Amino acid sequence: MTPKVLEQIHRPQEQVHNTKVKREPLVERIVGGFFELEFPRQSGSYHPDAYSYTSGRACLGVILDSLKVKKVYLPFYCCDALLQPLRRRNIAFEYYGLNEKLEFDPSIALQSGEVILYINYFGLKMNFIRLLSDRYGSQLIIDNTHAFFETAQERENYWSFNSARKFFGVPDGAYLYASGPVETATIRNSEMQYTHLVERILGNQAKAYKHYLDSETNITDSPYQMSLLSERILSGIDYGFVKSCRLENFEFFQRHLADINRLQFDGDGETIPFCYPLLLDTEIDKQQLFQNHIYIPTYWPNILQDDTPDFLLERQFAQRLLPLPIDHRYNGDACEHVLKVLKSILAGQAS
Numbered sequence: 457m458t459p460k461v462l463e464q465i466h467r468p469q470e471q472v473h474n475t476k477v478k479r480e481p482l483v484e485r486i487v488g489g490f491f492e493l494e495f496p497r498q499s500g501s502y503h504p505d506a507y508s509y510t511s512g513r514a515c516l517g518v519i520l521d522s523l524k525v526k527k528v529y530l531p532f533y534c535c536d537a538l539l540q541p542l543r544r545r546n547i548a549f550e551y552y553g554l555n556e557k558l559e560f561d562p563s564i565a566l567q568s569g570e571v572i573l574y575i576n577y578f579g580l581k582m583n584f585i586r587l588l589s590d591r592y593g594s595q596l597i598i599d600n601t602h603a604f605f606e607t608a609q610e611r612e613n614y615w616s617f618n619s620a621r622k623f624f625g626v627p628d629g630a631y632l633y634a635s636g637p638v639e640t641a642t643i644r645n646s647e648m649q650y651t652h653l654v655e656r657i658l659g660n661q662a663k664a665y666k667h668y669l670d671s672e673t674n675i676t677d678s679p680y681q682m683s684l685l686s687e688r689i690l691s692g693i694d695y696g697f698v699k700s701c702r703l704e705n706f707e708f709f710q711r712h713l714a715d716i717n718r719l720q721f722d723g724d725g726e727t728i729p730f731c732y733p734l735l736l737d738t739e740i741d742k743q744q745l746f747q748n749h750i751y752i753p754t755y756w757p758n759i760l761q762d763d764t765p766d767f768l769l770e771r772q773f774a775q776r777l778l779p780l781p782i783d784h785r786y787n788g789d790a791c792e793h794v795l796k797v798l799k800s801i802l803a804g805q806a807s
């Protein structure tokens with residue numbers, strides 16, 4: 457096939473405008489031949505009214521461009537991926553500190569061209585976000601990376617975005633709720649890596665992990681639209697099931713660990729959390745968890761490398777907070793197992 461003909465076949469599906477209008481991708485118009493991967497068709501997108509992009513950082517870049525931002529205030533306790541779109545645009549930024557409730561004093565006064573970004577930590581900060589929304593309006597950007605199920609409610613006029621990889625087995629994908637016009641037209645991401653997702657299904661954990669690390673370095677902040685693969689996977693998810701699993705597992709850990717958890721939650725019973733964030737008095741050696749095949753990440757290792765004398769509390773969060781998994785792959789049995797291993801590690805530490 458000549459390149460010219462190939463171009464005719466591929467261009468229309470790749471060169472898409474990021475409107476909210478539903479499109480039928482060209483790939484579905486191919487008739488006959490072998491079958492592609494099968495996915496159930498269930499509810500469709502959970503965010504039909506949002507713009508879709510390839511990553512959370514891509515969404516942030518689109519917001520910064522749309523608002524012509526000159527300076528961003530953001531929490532020191534954050535993932536370094538968030539800085540990518542700022543650095544790419546040479547946008548000034550300043551960190552603010554958090555208190556033990558993962559909140560801050562909203563006395564920062566914003567000038568025009570300035571915005572403030574806050575992370576909906578572990579998906580549990582909606583009450584505080586409502587307060588911030590009243591204070592900062594459309595100069596507020598909410599990072600809902602930990603809160604996939606939050607949508608834009610009518611009374612809220614802030615900007616927000618999430619990231620699907622943090623909740624589901626997808627190679628890329630994020631949704632942006634815009635509080636103003638978003639003019640960027642994008643190309644659909646077609647460079648995503650998905651081997652880690654398949655290797656994990658096949659039970660090849662070590663191999664899958666290597667591919668996962670590769671795929672994470674491949675995540676881009678360019679304003680591409682979400683890949684077709686992620687779009688298809690996300691439209692087949694039973695979101696009701698996912699939500700109830702998360703809530704049940706969260707409640708299980710809260711029943712058993714609230715008395716040793718230094719974090720307190722003022723959940724409204726509707727917010728769907730990202731994990732059970734267990735903040736301990738001391739750091740435990742995560743190797744002991746890994747040896748039991750319990751993989752608990754650190755949020756966020758990058759802040760431990762920055763030895764600014766302020767932000768001691770943030771470093772303690774990074775060292776002492778265990779984000780226990782509560783997702784829909786797990787039920788009561790898995791949670792019991794995690795609890796048992798954790799309690800034995802803590803008992804060993806105390807003795």
Ligand SMILES: Cc1ncc(COP(=O)(O)O)c(C=O)c1O
Binds near residue numbers: 510514534621675
């Ligand atoms: C709190 C937070 N915000 C934003 C991001 C960036 O999201 P993405 O990786 O989809 O760009 C991450 C992690 O990568 C994160 O942990």
